[in-house]
Structures are given as C-alpha cells and as structure tokens.
Amino acid sequence: MPRSPKKPRLLVANGRAYLWTVRHGHRVLEGGGCRKTLTLRSRPPGRGGLLRLVFDEGPGRYVSGFTAGSGEVGAVGVGALNLHEPGTVRCLLDAALARGWEPGEARETRVDGWSFLEAAAAARG
Secondary structure (H helix, E strand, O other), X not given: OOOOOOOOEEEEEOOEEEEEEEEEEEXXXXXXXXXXXXXXXXXXXXXXXXXXXXXXXXXXXXXXXXXXXXXXEEEOOOEEEEOOOHHHHHHHHHHHHHOOOOOOOOOEEEEEOHHHHHHHHHHHO
C-alpha cells in the first residue's frame, strides 16, 4: 500500500531528527496563485523548532500543478527542486541552518523558500 502524502516523513541530519511534510495550497487574498509549503519540525515534539519554507507562485517562479510533478518548485534561470525528495529537503535544511535557523528554539519560523532555492539547487547538482 502506498504511503499517505499527508503523513510526516522522518529525516535525520547531523544527529537530530526532523519530521517533514509538503503541502499544496492556494493564495486567495494575495493575488491568487499556487503555493507549496515545506514544513520541518525538529524532534522531540515540544522541545524543537518549526520551520516553514513557503514557495509562492509568481513571475518567473512556478510551483507544481497542472504542468509539473506534484512537489516541484522552480525559478527561471535558477533551477527546480522536487520537495518530495529527501535529498532536496536535506539541502534546504542545510541552507536554513547555514543562515542561522536554530532547530532547538521552540518557536515557528516562516521564511520565503525562494531565498534558499539557488543554494539547494546547486547542492543537488
């Protein structure tokens, strides 16, 4: 039986465990368009941070929908990533850590995922 796409997946990086999910949504009040959100939650629950990388569709940027795979985000001239691939999630996590995200802080951090795309796409090769 296939895995439910809504069930969190486990990623272990640098000795710390994370649960992660990918969600598709639509912006209603912000001019419309699609949105992908990659959420990473540091384990154990209640003692770790929550990181949301938000990818909003816009000029030169796309999120998967009718013409692309279900987890794909991309930007013209930069590259594309599949948010359902653990290697992609790890590269985005590494980019967030390099920019100062602290997984041990028990708070939610919401960031523009596009600011991490270039570094993660380069790391993915």
